[in-house]
Amino acid sequence: MLLRHQGVRVLKRVLRNSGDHVRRIFRKGYPPLCADKHRWEKDMKWLKIRIKTTTEAEDIMVSDMCDIGLEGAQIEDNVPLTAREKEQMFVDILPDGPKDDGTAYLNFFVEIGEDGELKMGESLLHPEAASVISACIESTDADNTGVDRKDICSKEELLRRIEGVIEEEKQYVNVGDGTVTCEETADIDWINNWKNYFHQFYIDDLVVSPSWEEIKPEDEGKKVLHIDPGTAFGTGMHETTQLCVRQIRKFLKNGDRILDVGTGSGILAIIAMMYGAGSAVGTDLDPCAVDAVSENKATNDIKDESFELIIGNIIDDKDVQDKAGYECYDIVVANILAEVLVMLTPEVVNHMKSGAYYITSGILAEKEQIVRDAVTKAGLQVVEVTHQGEWCCVTARKQ
Numbered sequence: 001m002l003l004r005h006q007g008v009r010v011l012k013r014v015l016r017n018s019g020d021h022v023r024r025i026f027r028k029g030y031p032p033l034c035a036d037k038h039r040w041e042k043d044m045k046w047l048k049i050r051i052k053t054t055t056e057a058e059d060i061m062v063s064d065m066c067d068i069g070l071e072g073a074q075i076e077d078n079v080p081l082t083a084r085e086k087e088q089m090f091v092d093i094l095p096d097g098p099k100d101d102g103t104a105y106l107n108f109f110v111e112i113g114e115d116g117e118l119k120m121g122e123s124l125l126h127p128e129a130a131s132v133i134s135a136c137i138e139s140t141d142a143d144n145t146g147v148d149r150k151d152i153c154s155k156e157e158l159l160r161r162i163e164g165v166i167e168e169e170k171q172y173v174n175v176g177d178g179t180v181t182c183e184e185t186a187d188i189d190w191i192n193n194w195k196n197y198f199h200q201f202y203i204d205d206l207v208v209s210p211s212w213e214e215i216k217p218e219d220e221g222k223k224v225l226h227i228d229p230g231t232a233f234g235t236g237m238h239e240t241t242q243l244c245v246r247q248i249r250k251f252l253k254n255g256d257r258i259l260d261v262g263t264g265s266g267i268l269a270i271i272a273m274m275y276g277a278g279s280a281v282g283t284d285l286d287p288c289a290v291d292a293v294s295e296n297k298a299t300n301d302i303k304d305e306s307f308e309l310i311i312g313n314i315i316d317d318k319d320v321q322d323k324a325g326y327e328c329y330d331i332v333v334a335n336i337l338a339e340v341l342v343m344l345t346p347e348v349v350n351h352m353k354s355g356a357y358y359i360t361s362g363i364l365a366e367k368e369q370i371v372r373d374a375v376t377k378a379g380l381q382v383v384e385v386t387h388q389g390e391w392c393c394v395t396a397r398k399q
Contacts, residue, residue: 243393
């Protein structure tokens with residue numbers, strides 16, 4: 001079941017005016033947007049409201065719940081990924097999920113104050129989101145709902161409003177069960193709770209460590225990649241990332257120039273620079289990569305000017321292709337889905353020096369041959385295929 005975080009108050013207007021679903025896939029446990037990170041780092045009480053509905057109604061219901069102060073939803077459903085979403089999943093690839101049965105669960109979380117009253121409103125949102133929301137409220141008279149969200153201070157009143165919204169929605173959309181359950185959570189720490197599940201690990205002799213753990217005495221002197229979860233990108237734990245790391249280390253020479261297509265958090269390019277690469281360029285479709293790469297460069301003492309990030313699709317965007325440059329890379333690495341590699345390979349050849357290596361993963365073992373065929377068709381020579389679990393890595397060279 002996919003887990004998504006959706007929307008702020010402006011969602012309804014965006015949906016109705018543009019038809020855009022404004023949907024994004026996040027890792028389970030990703031915290032809601034907030035104005036002050038430190039507020040989420042202390043113990044707080046939460047009321048969790050869970051609504052069972054349908055995928056048909058989920059967007060409408062999220063929007064209507066925003067009108068009464070539930071400004072953000074955690075959505076669980078089995079809606080298949082779109083082609084666009086699959087193209088953007090360059091790291092930590094999701095396996096095929098169960099069949100979509102039309103069921104969706106919406107989870108909302110409301111802070112419970114020390115006085116037992118519910119804290120509703122924009123105070124929990126990112127400042128930019130809150131300012132947009134406030135402007136919308138002023139210009140639209142709160143969508144003419146006549147609801148003052150700040151007057152909801154008790155669980156009973158909130159549940160009454162929620163049930164009223166669902167009853168109204170039944171008149172024009174299939175809400176399915178429309179059942180509502182709620183429970184108080186025990187001091188959830190949204191920012192830090194995933195620290196219980198992410199610990200130091202190894203890619204051969206490379207130590208990958210989160211910021212909150214001390215390096216073990218026996219690992220003193222080893223190379224350490226410092227990275228924290230919390231973005232929409234990977235941490236290096238996935239088999240495909242590890243396959244790429246091994247091949248980079250095998251074929252990298254000091255001073256090499258690296259192109260990392262679908263860089264995400266920038267892990268592969270950063271590791272390459274840790275082992276002697278002179279410079280790197282990363283491309284990604286997702287603007288979230290800007291902050292992720294910037295943070296990881298700073299954490300690992302990578303000079304800003306030595307690793308450039310380009311947002312866009314190198315497969316068909318001439319501006320991205322020109323910015324990346326032609327016939328100037330010693331190693332190109334792409335940890336992407338096999339189907340995307342088939343489209344990428346004919347273009348990426350243009351950016352490789354003679355003798356350059358092309359390291360590809362994100363390839364399920366049963367799809368190895370289609371990548372091999374794409375590489376050969378593009379005029380590259382396959383030099384090695386490595387495997388880990390159900391994944392493989394195809395490494396090729398330009399003659």
